[in-house]
Amino acid sequence: MSNDDLFRQLKFRDPARARALAEALRHNMDAIGREVSVMHVCGSHEQAIARFGLRAVLPPGLELIMGPGCPVCVTDGPEVDEAVALAMQGVRVCTYGDMLRLPGTARSLADAQADGGKVEVVYSISQAVELAQAHPEEQVVFLASGFETTAVATAAVALASPPPNFSILSVHKYVPAAMEIVAASKETHIEGYVAAGHAAIITGWAIFEPFAARTGAPVVVAGFEPLDILAALVKLTELIREGRPEVANVYPRCVTKEGNLPAQRSLWRAFRTVTGRWRGIADVPGGNLELVPELAALDARKRFRIDTAGVRDAAAEEEAKGCICGRIMLGLATPEHCALFGTTCVPESPVGACMVSSEGQCRIWHTYGGVPDLRKVG
Amino acid sequence: MKETEDMCLGVPGKVIAIDGLDATVDFFGVRKSLRLDIVDEPVQVGDYVLNHVGFAIRRIPPEEVQETLALFDQILEVSGAKEDLMAADVRGEMAAGKDQK
Numbered sequence: 317m318s319n320d321d322l323f324r325q326l327k328f329r330d331p332a333r334a335r336a337l338a339e340a341l342r343h344n345m346d347a348i349g350r351e352v353s354v355m356h357v358c359g360s361h362e363q364a365i366a367r368f369g370l371r372a373v374l375p376p377g378l379e380l381i382m383g384p385g386c387p388v389c390v391t392d393g394p395e396v397d398e399a400v401a402l403a404m405q406g407v408r409v410c411t412y413g414d415m416l417r418l419p420g421t422a423r424s425l426a427d428a429q430a431d432g433g434k435v436e437v438v439y440s441i442s443q444a445v446e447l448a449q450a451h452p453e454e455q456v457v458f459l460a461s462g463f464e465t466t467a468v469a470t471a472a473v474a475l476a477s478p479p480p481n482f483s484i485l486s487v488h489k490y491v492p493a494a495m496e497i498v499a500a501s502k503e504t505h506i507e508g509y510v511a512a513g514h515a516a517i518i519t520g521w522a523i524f525e526p527f528a529a530r531t532g533a534p535v536v537v538a539g540f541e542p543l544d545i546l547a548a549l550v551k552l553t554e555l556i557r558e559g560r561p562e563v564a565n566v567y568p569r570c571v572t573k574e575g576n577l578p579a580q581r582s583l584w585r586a587f588r589t590v591t592g593r594w595r596g597i598a599d600v601p602g603g604n605l606e607l608v609p610e611l612a613a614l615d616a617r618k619r620f621r622i623d624t625a626g627v628r629d630a631a632a633e634e635e636a637k638g639c640i641c642g643r644i645m646l647g648l649a650t651p652e653h654c655a656l657f658g659t660t661c662v663p664e665s666p667v668g669a670c671m672v673s674s675e676g677q678c679r680i681w682h683t684y685g686g687v688p689d690l691r692k693v694g
Numbered sequence: 695m696k697e698t699e700d701m702c703l704g705v706p707g708k709v710i711a712i713d714g715l716d717a718t719v720d721f722f723g724v725r726k727s728l729r730l731d732i733v734d735e736p737v738q739v740g741d742y743v744l745n746h747v748g749f750a751i752r753r754i755p756p757e758e759v760q761e762t763l764a765l766f767d768q769i770l771e772v773s774g775a776k777e778d779l780m781a782a783d784v785r786g787e788m789a790a791g792k793d794q795k
């Protein structure tokens with residue numbers, strides 16, 4: 317088989333294998349013989365699950381919940397306020413497209429843009445560096461959001477001596493810390509986790525071993541094709557059935573045990589973990605990534621006096637409107653539980669963060685037809 | 695294809711040109727420029743890589759694509775669903791045959 321043929325198979329959408337995996341899943345659930353809730357912690361997994369209608373083929377009794385897996389959604393209102401304040405101070409703020417309409421406590425970056433603030437959407441932090449090079453007379457700040465995989469790209473740029481008029485406003489979050497919060501929650505009873513494949517490419521799968529051993533919940537690392545996710549659920553239910561709180565990797569084409577070591581070295585040379593607030597969730601110990609003191613010159617929080625006086629508690633205001641994003645991100649509710657979903661809260665005029673980002677569960681469910689669970693139809 | 699989709703669904707791209715740390719990569723017909731700063735191994739033209747926000751994060755060795763496919767079949771065997779895979783195939787063929795009549 318030529319390499320090209322092999323990579324065409326990377327689409328991993330073979331119907332016979334999919335049917336067989338669905339049957340294997342049913343077999344495992346029959347053997348378990350009771351209801352089981354498992355969680356995935358990745359907006360990209362939710363996109364694949366919704367897009368391919370995978371919940372419709374899950375056996376009865378198996379609940380697949382999305383946890384705090386959308387980095388845009390968990391960016392807190394006051395973090396957005398900092399970027400808005402910079403833009404209104406005349407700094408050119410660059411960020412990923414999803415961040416534009418994320419509500420701050422008073423305004424979003426889109427609002428700031430409409431009010432004359434300099435806000436620019438870039439696809440990559442490299443483009444923000446190029447903008448800084450093209451406009452040496454301006455200050456360019458990259459609002460750096462995303463989990464560890466994205467933070468590695470930020471680290472690479474931070475360590476590569478960017479131009480003097482470039483700095484970084486890090487709102488990067490670290491997923492393993494949030495998994496601890498979910499596992500410690502008394503309200504959820506999650507028996508196993510599907511871990512995000514891309515994050516694991518960087519960190520390696522062994523990073524989840526202490527978590528699995530301590531919480532008693534197995535973890536399976538999965539890719540983003542339908543077969544990847546089905547295979548992960550088969551493996552996860554097998555480990556639950558056998559009472560084995562272990563880590564398995566069904567994404568060996570991309571994820572290794574130790575991960576991308578040079579990338580990890582860059583990540584921890586550029587960042588350290590600090591306690592940070594995740595929108596709708598809590599203060600998460602070790603949940604935020606802050607530039608290390610050696611890179612303080614690149615830290616927008618140190619370079620500028622960011623005045624966000626008068627910020628309000630956006631989450632509380634959204635809650636007052638009836639938004640349940642916080643509960644959705646903790647896996648305690650799904651969008652169908654929200655009275656606003658699809659009525660007053662739609663992608664064109666989102667109320668909460670989960671409807672803003674293409675990785676948010678409300679936005680994904682709305683895009684792929686409301687509640688993507690055919691068992692509930694008819 | 696929307697950019698968020700290539701980024702998120704883990705679609706591999708084929709490297710068609712390299713200039714220093716910048717690579718031009720073809721994602722099933724969509725061309726993108728990717729940085730090679732953080733990829734795990736040296737990348738050459740013709741290699742397949744995964745993209746994350748404009749950075750290649752992984753060179754995918756062809757052997758490991760095979761390994762994933764083999765793993766799926768192994769999972770099925772352990773779960774005792776191997777026969778079902780065949781049955782599903784046979785049912786598919788029977789159904790196709792019926793359509794032709």
